[in-house]
Amino acid sequence: MDAGSCNGCEIEIAAAFSPVYDAERYGARLVASPRHADVALVTGPVTRNMAEPPRRTVAAMAEPRLVVAVGDCAINCGEFAGGYGVEGAVGDVVPVDLAVPGCRGARRSRSGSWRRSGE
Numbered sequence: 295m296d297a298g299s300c301n302g303c304e305i306e307i308a309a310a311f312s313p314v315y316d317a318e319r320y321g322a323r324l325v326a327s328p329r330h331a332d333v334a335l336v337t338g339p340v341t342r343n344m345a346e347p348p349r350r351t352v353a354a355m356a357e358p359r360l361v362v363a364v365g366d367c368a369i370n371c372g373e374f375a376g377g378y379g380v381e382g383a384v385g386d387v388v389p390v391d392l393a394v395p396g397c398r399g400a401r402r403s404r405s406g407s408w409r410r411s412g413e
Contacts, residue, residue, distance in 0.1 A: 297348055297384060298374070299338025302397065303365040307335060328354040336388070337364045339371040340381045352388045360391040369393045 296304060310317045311324060325331050328351045336348060352361060363384040366372035374380050384390055 295334060295336050295348060295351060297336055297338045297344045297368070297387075298341035298380070299365065299367055303337035303368075307337070307364065328352075329356065331355055332358070333360045333362060335362050335364050336384045336390075337368050339367045339374040339377070340384055340387045341379050342381050343379075345381045345387055348384065348388050361388055362392045362394060363390045364394045366395060366397050369395060372397065 309315065311322075322333075328334065332355075334348075334352060334355060340348060352359065361384070363369050367374055368384045371377075371380055371383050381387065
């Protein structure tokens with residue numbers, strides 16, 4: 295879920311599902327509905343206009359569920375910290391279970407995080 299990012303992390307997430315890195319071999323699948331999801335990947339700082347959708351999305355997910363903050367912007371607002379349109383980090387809006395640091399977090403660390411989330 296893009297909560298207000300620059301789309302760098304979304305490109306990296308899409309690349310993680312490419313044949314080269316093949317995140318599906320770990321059982322990860324991209325789904326369109328939060329009702330079918332076990333894990334929510336949230337990118338970017340949460341903007342004021344996007345403060346409510348992450349709450350609703352996480353509430354629609356079945357238990358047990360995990361919320362993963364992907365990238366520095368999701369963890370601590372990164373470059374956007376202090377911006378007038380920024381509500382805060384993902385952890386300020388919904389409880390975060392796992393954080394993948396880095397600006398455009400590395401695909402290998404994301405794959406490792408997905409493996410750890412299954413444990």
